[in-house]
Amino acid sequence: MAAAPPSGTRAIQLAVTPKGLPGPEHFDVVTRPLGAPGPGQVVVRNRHFLVFPGLGTLIGGQVEGVPLPPVHAGDLMFGPAVGEVVAVGAGSPFRPGDLVTHLLGWREYALLEADRCGPVGDVLPSPVAHLSSGAAAYGALTRLAELRSGDTVFVTGAAGGVGTLAGPVARLLGAGRVVGSTRSPAKADRLVAELGYDAVVVPGAPGGTLGEQLGEAAPEGIDVVVDTVGGEQLTAALAAARRGARFALVGALSGQLSPDTRGGSAPVGIDTYRVVTHGISLRGYSGTDHPDVADEWTTRFGAWLRAGDLTFPHVTVPGIERAPRALSELFEGRHFGTVVVELPHG
Template sequence: MTAIPDTCREIRLKVRPDGLPGAENFEIVSIPLPIPADDEVLVRNCYFLVSASLRMMISKGAEDVEGVPFPALREGDALAGEALGEIVSAPANSGFSPGDLVLHFQGWREYATVPIAQCRPVEPGLPDPVGYLGHGWTAYAALTRGVQIRPGDTVFVSSAAGAIGSMAGQIARLLGAKRVIGSTSSKEKAARLVSELGYDAAVFRGAAPIVEQLAAAAPQGIDVIIDNVGGEQLQAAIANARVGARVVILGALSGQLVAEGPGRIAPVELDSMQLLLKKITLRGYSADDDPHMHAEWISRFADWLDAGSIRFPREIITGLECAPQALARVINGECFGTVVVRL
């Protein structure tokens, strides 16, 4: 345990962005160390996740929407996001003790007071604590509960170089997929998907139309679509789907990262005749629907890491002051894998 300071820093929303956010939309503020209420713990954050989904919380016009798990933030609010921290103090009989590691949603700050009910204890097993913040469990839950991989499946993962996608392709292979294809934003990242993460092929924006690239990469068609993007990429995947294909929608980056608006809608035009004739099923899925899956994922992730059968691509950025620039890089598609800030 480190010495407890009298003050700490947090990043606040200074001005709601009208479009994609930049560093000028945020400010770092020093505040008195927060005092926990009777039903709260005091946590010293060690790492927090940098996610493009933050854009939906902070954009001009963003409001709370039923079903959206990210609350809208107002100017002056501290930012929020998934974090891993160490308990500094906890009420008696809370189930927590100083030194315990917990996951919670009050990142973007050095210290946080967190309701006991909103803390999830960290299950032991992973050699790198950053692994607990990775989105491998989202991919794992989607591929075991949102849809079941069948031996011989051809799987397409959109945004395959992102926090979810960089794990989804590997997990699909470990669960029995025969061929795994990913999409990404550049030729360089497409090459890394194949050389580093074992994708059989990768398509990328800016080359031929995605629908044509997918037809070449999956000439026999696609059985499972793990969609993090929507838009053109979902259209292309449906066009190349086989009869009985299963689609699991995990995200909507085509809407979240559009240059204008709050990023909370992602329109896409799909050919319902294709859905009908191919008997395609579509399902929206969130790993939060199956929270018990987290412990199962940690166990399997640890085993796969120990066996050397999976990689965990991540970028670790040190210092709270670097977080706004990290967010801009994530939104601009410059990163590969999970991005976290280390405090």
């Protein structure tokens, strides 16, 4: 039975706008009043919320073209969350006890309009799986790259939330060889042993340049790239691309994780001559441009999870107080897969 909501809720507030990447010292745990739900509103007790690198960009105020608002000092943090409805206003389509998704994470309870919530349902075997970044990986592979059977796929940032799903999903969609990149040799080993990557390159590792490593990992060249990083890794991927290669650009972590750009710029050197002569396509992926992907992904994700064909690699961090540290650790590359904060709900 759903518990009644309290009169206030603990939440994470941005206390100070940082000059570079935000650290734990830039946040406070605060208590804010929690009103009763009015007509068409619900109160949700959050169970899990997502920690994602794009928060650095929002805090940096670089939101042009991004369908989310900036985060200023004094604002509460937000992001995808899964929780339980505990109170409803008149006319709400939900009832206490329903599980829903919404965007007001980073707090223990959220008061919001019911039409800003989505029902969890039973398509996925675990509610927390709704916080995966797999829709971006799936959409990039199916809508932009149009993956073909036997393709060689290269995934940059393969140990992140997108990359840990992009490689295995590419395999399920028919890829012949899947290569990833990560800056951690330990993560490289996990990508091969646990997620079925055929090879993983490690930028900056001794024993060969990134280009040389790619040449060994994909000796016949690359057909598809799912790029979450940009920078030198995108440059190297272009040099290894085969004729007609399709690049789906999903992220720009080389810029988002730079303390010098505030997350809103990721310059890269591109050999346009090679792009032209090899007929290479480079397209940026945005979920808002492909509204049909989310439901399609959820259906296939659920089927793959239940069949044991796919896993959801994620790290669970307990307690709202640890959320700022988890964000900092994400920027530092300490985690493997998606990072989720779990709130007590007993």
